[in-house]
Amino acid sequence: MNLSPNKTPMPVQPPEERRKNFGEVALGYGEAQAMEEAARCLSCKGRPCVGGCPVGTDIPGFIALIKEGKFEEAYETISRTSCLPAVCGRVCPQENQCEKYCVRGKKGEPVGIGALERFVADLHAERGVPAEKPQPNGRRVAVVGSGPAGLSCAGELAKRGYEVTVFEALHVAGGVLTYGIPEFRLPKKIVAREVEALRALGVKIETNAVAGKTFGIAELKAEGFEAVFLGTGAGLPKFMGIKGENAKGVFSANEYLTRVNLMKAYEEGSETPVCRAKKAVVVGGGNVAMDAARTAVRMGAEVTVVYRRSRAELPARGEEVRHAEEEGVCFRLLANPTEILTDGEENVIGVKCAEMTLGEPDASGRRRPVEKEGGGFVLEADCVIMALGTSPNPLLKRAEEGLSTGPRGEIAADGEGRTSLDGVFAGGDAVTGSATVILAMGAGKRAARAIDEYLQNK
């Protein structure tokens, strides 16, 4: 038993170094550190951590196996519920999920569950244990979108013997894991590894294929796909509707991150056009805002994050906020842009902000930010990055009559992913709006089970 109130520290690249490179920030546990951290787990009867995991991973079970040095068995335990442990170990908001409920967290820090998950997954990959290719059952399923929802759905179906083809709109698979989450937080080789693992299971991946444009659902069915899963992702970036938002130097976080990640603008000699800002303002407080802010730091900018609520309400993972601050990102909390200031040629020169205060809780349960009277301030900037979430993509809805959507335009699906169309399932951000990788993964996995059930009864 390790009685330390603190987590075994994760080796990280020092802030001064990492703010100049795109290498991974957190370097991961070695075997000794993992076993030391695993020894902090009390293996308590109540198992509250499991209740905090959106996919119900047997956390005490896999940690107990780490304690015994049975790392491969620990991996098998996790992979019963999670398709992408190397990804989730890195990007899950553990402090709001499993680790939030850890008994050790009552007096000191919780067990580093995410770090342990990551350790087990990385070790498994290093060992290169070959996947067993399941016996094919001769039935075909189409998965639309290769983000976390699509990949997990495809993996689960492939394990059950289905012949799965994943269709991806971009030229590389991975969805938000590829275009959105930066290299320093989730190295692309890890995403590529997960995609390769699916290929080893027999999953086909077809890039440059847009559902609703290149093909419709009816065509997929005519091609012999008996069921379709739609994991098309969150959709269109939101903007604020303030003056100056279309000026030169204002970008959505999606655009900025896509140019840097997917289009590799961070690589030396890259020809991808990208804004090389001196002073960037990032608007928003979620993980995407932190990703954009930390990316801008690495691209050479002085960065300020403007968020309309207070620190306690920041939706980003605690670790991302901490890392951002260590890397020199400034936070202007309780502030909201009211206008983007421009020069005579519509280049951004600053952001006018109002100071905010917190009022009564709103529908989301968070206290509603209210503009303070008078005052306000101006931040000098030559670049503004909007990280305000997304609104549903209308593309599929317009193409597919009969596909019901919810009040905001998101695809309507029940808890198992069933949509209004027979044999068509959906999950992930396309259904919930912007959420987390783990929720999308869970939805993909549940839909896979529902698809299996549907096809067995068909």
Added chain:
Amino acid sequence: MFRIVKKQKLNDTVVRMELEAPRIARKAQAGQFVILRADENGERIPLTVAGYDRERGTVEIVFQIVGGATMCLNAREEGECIPDLVGPLGNPTPLAGLKKVAVVGGGVGCAIALPVARRLQELGAEVVSIVGFRSRGLVILEEEFRACSSRFFFTTDDGSYGEKGNVCAPLGRLLQNETFDEVIAVGPLVMMKFVAAATKPYGIKTLASMNPIMIDGTGMCGCCRLTVGGEMKFACVDGPDFDAHLVDFDEAIRRSRVYAGFEARAREKHCNLLKKGEAE
């Protein structure tokens, strides 16, 4: 991989390519676009579909060599393949029910106006085409345009061929004497802006085919946003055609130059590389 079935130089800087892409060819309609990459590290280049052959399974693109990415594309020869081609994206130009239409094309935009004119002719509409170029050396697709137009007007800025001036002169004369169900403008932003100004007093519905900077082409990046009638629109999912009387062209012109400095540097670099290649 997508094979270049045919490559043809239309003038010194404009190239036509026919690409093997059966799935896109099956679906493509006038007004839609594709996005392609010329090599594994290339940029994503959005190009409006200039034609398609459903039976042969090919789509046609026409591009102007303007920057690093289009230089790379032009380095690809007939028989070679490009790694990525996706589409058809955007909405087709709505043409059903139109009886008499003026199709206005400018410069390389004529390549995109052509499939619209052809489709209108197929639908039985009377097509009056007005096409303009800077000078004689830049003229493309003249015969093709003549073939699908009931009347044809031709301008060059310097008067080296056809009427001297820009497309607005013949358009203005036409508008004084007759009316159209619709005017469809495809070309440089400035040209479309002036076409919109010319038709507005007559209250003739006018469409502009917008071609802003974009990355994914499916609504994800928000790079292609425009102001249309005071509202934010995404060219990739809401367009690329918009009511020209409502488009904020001045903003679109500014936004088209967001990465101008970058493009100039890339062009210079590529030119130097090409020169170096020639010297060797």
